[in-house]
Amino acid sequence: MENIIEVKSLAKIFGNKAALEDVSFQVEKGETFGFLGPSGSGKTTTIKILTGQLLQTSGDATVFNLPVTSLNKPSYRKRIGVITDNSGLYQRLSIYDNLKLYCDLYDVPTKRIDEVLEMVNLTEDTKKVVSKLSKGMLQRVTLARAFLHEPELLFLDEPTSALDPVNSKHIHDGLRKLNEKGTTIFLTTHDMSEAESLCKRVAFLHKGKIQLLDEPKVLRRQFSDSSVTVELKDGRELNLPGGSKGANEIYKYLSTDQVVSIHSNEPTLGDIFVEVTGRELV
Numbered sequence: 001m002e003n004i005i006e007v008k009s010l011a012k013i014f015g016n017k018a019a020l021e022d023v024s025f026q027v028e029k030g031e032t033f034g035f036l037g038p039s040g041s042g043k044t045t046t047i048k049i050l051t052g053q054l055l056q057t058s059g060d061a062t063v064f065n066l067p068v069t070s071l072n073k074p075s076y077r078k079r080i081g082v083i084t085d086n087s088g089l090y091q092r093l094s095i096y097d098n099l100k101l102y103c104d105l106y107d108v109p110t111k112r113i114d115e116v117l118e119m120v121n122l123t124e125d126t127k128k129v130v131s132k133l134s135k136g137m138l139q140r141v142t143l144a145r146a147f148l149h150e151p152e153l154l155f156l157d158e159p160t161s162a163l164d165p166v167n168s169k170h171i172h173d174g175l176r177k178l179n180e181k182g183t184t185i186f187l188t189t190h191d192m193s194e195a196e197s198l199c200k201r202v203a204f205l206h207k208g209k210i211q212l213l214d215e216p217k218v219l220r221r222q223f224s225d226s227s228v229t230v231e232l233k234d235g236r237e238l239n240l241p242g243g244s245k246g247a248n249e250i251y252k253y254l255s256t257d258q259v260v261s262i263h264s265n266e267p268t269l270g271d272i273f274v275e276v277t278g279r280e281l282v
């Protein structure tokens with residue numbers, strides 16, 4: 001599998017404080033990669049280095065097999081989309097006119113505007129002026145702008161942090177569509193269910209290093225104690241061990257038609273993060 005991003009022993013020191021100490025990972029072409037960590041763990045710093053907005057103190061980082069320092073050429077800019085904040089929109093222009101400007105800049109046909117506005121649930125608001133938009137709407141316009149030219153690689157820093165569940169779902173559906181069409185997505189988020197539902201693999205960043213990196217389902221299995229919870233018709237909930245001991249007991253309740261539901265007790269990504277780092281994801 002081809003790697004689109006390769007990061008080796010990346011470090012970034014601000015003054016005398018290390019934001020990143022020794023970070024190494026690869027992102028494969030076509031995957032949605034979740035970069036998770038608590039506030040201040042260095043997620044935005046990593047995106048800024050990978051998009052040529054900040055220089056690392058040491059270590060290597062390549063995107064499209066090129067050192068990140070050479071990504072400023074316009075031909076590479078078109079291959080990448082970046083959302084780190086809501087800046088870059090013209091406050092006095094409407095949503096539509098803002099997107100039209102980007103269409104001109106990226107040589108994208110204007111009919112694409114309708115498609116991206118649908119993806120972010122803004123088809124009714126095209127004439128609204130950007131300065132009058134709510135925080136959530138602004139976030140959606142910024143995302144629409146990043147989707148516009150269907151970049152090969154999209155960096156998203158907490159793309160749904162200001163959104164309600166309905167609009168988050170629109171964004172998630174839009175990201176899945178982009179990913180299916182071939183866009184590789186590098187996503188930071190505090191939202192573990194977002195990471196579980198979108199990401200092929202996730203990395204946990206803490207104390208300047210990657211503490212874990214794998215597919216969510218592999219991590220859940222790795223940290224599972226294999227126990228199951230059995231809910232019975234009389235209202236009891238039994239926590240039973242995995243393996244043959246638990247299976248015999250489950251069979252006993254199943255054969256006497258007492259079972260309402262059986263759930264495996266796999267931890268969530270949030271549980272795993274707390275276990276590994278001792279920190280809540282806030």
Ligand SMILES: Nc1ncnc2c1ncn2[C@@H]1O[C@H](COP(=O)(O)OP(=O)(O)OP(=O)(O)O)[C@@H](O)[C@H]1O
Binds near residue numbers: 039042043044046
């Ligand atoms: N320009 C800067 N100058 C000095 N310190 C900085 C600078 N940018 C980031 N930092 C520090 O580097 C560390 C990592 O910051 P960063 O913004 O990358 O974290 P983050 O994981 O994105 O956090 P959040 O989830 O809150 O956005 C923090 O301690 C932050 O204060």
